[in-house]
Amino acid sequence: MLAAYATAPDPDDPLSALEVGERPDPVPADGWTTVAVRAAGLNHHDLWTLRGVGIAPGRFPMILGCDAAGVDTATGEDVVVHAVVAGPGWTGDETLDPARTLLSEKHQGTLAQYVSVPARNVVAKPPELSFEDAACLPTAWLTAYRMLFAKAGARPGQTVLVQGASGGVAGAAIALGRAAGLRVWATARTEAKRAAALRLGAHEAFEPGARLPGRVDAVMETVGEATWAHSMRALRPGGRLVVSGATTGAAPPAELNRLFFLQLEVVGSTMGSRQELEDLMSLLVHTGLRPTIDRTLPLAEAAKGLAALHAGEMIGKIVLTA
Structure with a gap:
């Protein structure tokens, strides 16, 4: 073969x-x-x-x-x-x-x-x-689905920040979040990639590290060291940072003072289960998202x-x- x-x-x-x-x-x-x-x-x-x-x-x-x-x-x-x-x-x-x-x-x-x-x-x-x-679906889209809904527990009307919008998982998170009624903000390094994030469904797209219009309920983090500090600063008190990758490095400063004072949560996420794959496909069928x-x-x-x-x-x- x-x-x-x-x-x-x-x-x-x-x-x-x-x-x-x-x-x-x-x-x-x-x-x-x-x-x-x-x-x-x-x-x-x-x-x-x-x-x-x-x-x-x-x-x-x-x-x-x-x-x-x-x-x-x-x-x-x-x-x-x-x-x-x-x-x-x-x-x-x-x-x-x-x-x-x-x-x-x-x-x-x-x-x-x-x-x-x-x-x-x-x-x-x-x-x-x-x-x-x-x-x-089975890798990037399933990873994004678990991050948003199983790990972040994101609900319609909440705001999520997706770091590194040009990546496969990040792009899927943008599209899924928009389809589920979330307000989706994204970051990307170039103007072309920020425009692409908007086409994928982001409500607004920013340069990496940019000051955001407000704090977010959850951050989808796949980039690692390069965006970690921005991700931590972007969260509202009690917010959740979901991590499924570290393409720019896996040892960022812990920022423990911010973590405990604002009662933030850092949650790891890897791929997804067979049941979540079935749920993801059902979501696509019922929303028309592709x-x-x-x-x-x-x-x-x-x-x-x-x-x-x-x-x-x-x-x-x-x-x-x-």
Whole structure:
């Protein structure tokens, strides 16, 4: 089968580690099923895999990809793949399993014509969602959904600040927040990216660190050190800062005086559960909201998509079709 895979880690030039070519068809283990991939979404996780981050050296060659939608070959049903693989005996929220892993870390990923996953990791795809739309959801959109609604507990009428609006999770948080009746403010480094944030649904967009019109109920933080102080200052007393990433560094000043005096909450968030993926798809079906897709490419042109992702040359998701 055709697949896009990492041949070996290259921390300095991740795209040089990419190969697009033939790989063996998957053979599902007991309790697993094989999905014929119709569409697969790209994520920064794919670039980390090419760099060798989050994957043991002995796992290469590794097919990239966490997100996919396609057809379950065992049932013939249209499905979406939940990317979080829990241990065989785990029950409940998969993200809390200490032994959890994402597809393309231990098990071969989704940037291929076929992918094998545990049978519990396939979720019925609503007919209202295209394969391309559904393939955008399991990583970035699911992460944003959990941050906003499960971790921040955001409610209609509240104000949220989304830092680093050009990122995949941040862009999804903007769109989801607007659809759910939140007032959404966003930050981005360039005028073009701030304009894109407004198109995604932000009510206002600001330069990083800018003085805001008021305090916010919650901050969605994926940037880390570069925006941490601004995030802390932006919160109203009792506000909540939800963190799912630290792309600019993971050791910002704690600002403990502000934390305890204003009774702020800092909450970590990672991916989302299978149930939350179902809830996310239901929200999209009932609101009519759809992911912004920057471009769709055939699987054979995966290198073009990953190069654009690496350069930050997109607004929304890049999707590969098999």
